[in-house]
Amino acid sequence: MIIWLQIIIIAIILHYVISEKLRQWRMEGNLQGPTTIPFLGNSLLFFGCEAHDIGHRIMQLQNITKYGRVWRIWIGSHLGVFVADPKSLEIILKSNEVLNKSAVYNAVADFADGIVTSSGEKWRGLRKIVNTIFHNQNIENQVNIINNSSMVLCRLLEEKCDGRIFKIDNFIHECLLDITCKIIASSKTDMQLKENLTFTDDVRLGIHLSSDRCLKVWLHPDFIYEHTTAGKLKNAIVKKILGFSLELIKERRESLKGVKNSITVDGQHEAKPKIFLDHMFDYGREKNLTDLEISKFITDVILAGYDTSSCAISYMLLMLAMYQDIQEQVYEEIYDITGDSNRPVELKDINRMACLDRVIMEVLRHCSVPHVARRVDSPLQLQDKLIPKRSTLYLMLYRLHRDPEYWSHPDSFYPDHFLPENIERRPKYTFLPFVSGPRGCPGQKLSSILMKIIVSTILRQYKVTTTVRPSEVKLSMTMMLEVSGGSQIQLTRR
């Protein structure tokens, strides 16, 4: 009797799985893609791939143009649809139906599990909070924080000003980490001056180990992974990453205690605007979360804030070092605004940096998030194509930003792509470094301010040069694209 029951249950499951797959296969008939082989689909495209190659392999796949701008691959029984067509991207990004992230983001959930990686009701609740904060942000205060950190950065760079070539990436990562922690958690610690700060390296290792585990299905069960060397290393790294965020939480709780006790002369409590972490405390109270759970929310936003902008700034400095004529134009523009003074950059200066703005946009065209993966929960009509539910949409920003149909110099560094007349000529949805729509990046305005203040502060003090040639620059990927081997530059005092 029990055996018959088991057979019936297995038959029902098999029937469901097979009919579901047949339905998907029938629907994907309208999509072109490489020839599949039974059971494996197109998995061999990833054959021999190490964790650090996956992002690169997906970028290579984006270069395939023979199937058009919307095409498919099968990874085993899972359908992935690559989209680099502006009209289809517009449909996706305006839709409220394709807001959930694909399961690939769960790979980092043991240390980053907040707004960036979440879906459904959890994401909606967090996004409401983030929208309120970014809408009411105290920009003047943020400008002060960014100016102060940029000045500390320039002081630290002094020791590198001896004509020798060096990698600037870590200096920039730590400066951005400092700014992000001060803005979202009101941290009093100066990360750039902290000895033995390993957070940025820990995060990289954490992401590497997570991607490696994703690729190796036999490591998926926790009880196996925890006993492997990689699993033990991952546990230790996760502890270190979350320890960093827990420290921010502890520091803020202490300082809030101080605020409660600080009474002004007229006997009132000082009302300070709430920062992101304060809102997370309220959210945590409402949902009964522990500090450890809150620390995963915080880590998620720290990563979104610091890694993207710091990779872009490192790449920008390398480009300005290689293209001296463009560096001169940017420097002249800054000089026109601030002259010989060493005063901090003000908000009104930022709006006058039009040339630097074009450079930033060209940097983001080359070197930002290469793709975003969204889950399709109900069938989606993309012009003449129907995308079946339970597939993953890969928004191919890397390919979109290099499409010769829209960019006159797709593979060169050419900030004139962003002259007003050229922007006018391009269709909408051809430049999407921050994506757009309800799930687009809320930090877009802040990141532009960040990049302008940091780069202009460096250029006011230093001339940047390099021996690296454009043809030698190769991009690799951890979360963002970045220069393989780092941005190697030289600094000379102006």
Ligand code: HEM
């Ligand atoms: C050059 C700088 C930046 C770039 C290129 C960038 C790009 C992006 C992209 C592509 C996404 C994913 C959107 C999606 O999944 O559809 C995103 C999400 C996000 N970004 Fe940024 N970002 C940058 C800077 C920042 C900064 C400075 C912050 C704030 C501290 C920030 C906070 C976020 C958050 C919280 C999300 C998650 C939004 C959500 O899922 O609802 N970003 N960003």
